[in-house]
Amino acid sequence: MTSPLLIARHPGSGRPVVFLHGLASRGAQDWPEAEWAHALDGRPRLVVDLPAHGDSPALGTAPTAAVLDALAEGIGAEEVDVVAYSLGARLAWDLARRSDVSVRRLVLGGLSAGEPFAAVDLAAARSAIAGGAAPGDPLTAMIAHMIAAPGNRPGALLDLIEGLAAEPFAPNAEGPRMPVLLLGGADDAMAAGIDALAALLPDARTARVPGDHLAALHAPELRDAVRGFLAG
Secondary structure: OOOOOOEEEEOOOOOOEEEEOOOOOOHHHHOOHHHHOOOOOOOOEEEEOOOOOOOOOOOOOOOHHHHHHHHHHHHOOOOEEEEEEOHHHHHHHHHOOOOOOOEEEEEEEOOOOOOOHHHOOHHHHHHHHOOOOOOOOHHHHHHHHHHOOOOOOHHHHHHHHHHHHHOOOOOOOOOOOOOEEEEEEOOOHHHOOHHHHHHOOOOEEEEEEOOOHHHHHOOHHHHHHHHHHHOO
């Protein structure tokens, strides 16, 4: 079965690196060529557009397991390293545990220690994107603002959030077994719990880079940390 997801494949030599982006973004936006084309010493890069993002189709309210199925089909059985941020990191935590995906090293950036999507007021968010009042709940208002940005498909993104919330992110000691690097922005409240996440894993370390949730993703220090970790 062929994965429905759009994956931009950049050639190179060595073990491929898979990149997974954050919510309301796309692969080329979170992992731009200007920053990553020469950051990993010419290794092949697979830059994924997640469901309902970029040029990938929506999967409706498919649960987390179905999204992971699509990712696993697109990546294939070849051994890879994975670099993921925010929503991508939430998915990569579980993706790396699957038997049909071979992950050597895993970088998780901007990862929340809990499940934010379960707290989103979907009815209020749907009303807001249809032109109604802004949600009173700050988290829901933030999500509604993010998904309504130009170029996004707000309704499809809310369907994705609904599906993911049906199978919440629940990190525990059964998490990834390979070496893991957890990265967070020094000013990113969302990633404040990465030390607690690292404590759940047998081979994990944490590092902070400058910036908040958005700025940290594009900090040179993040690329340096990824390069050093994947070279190990």
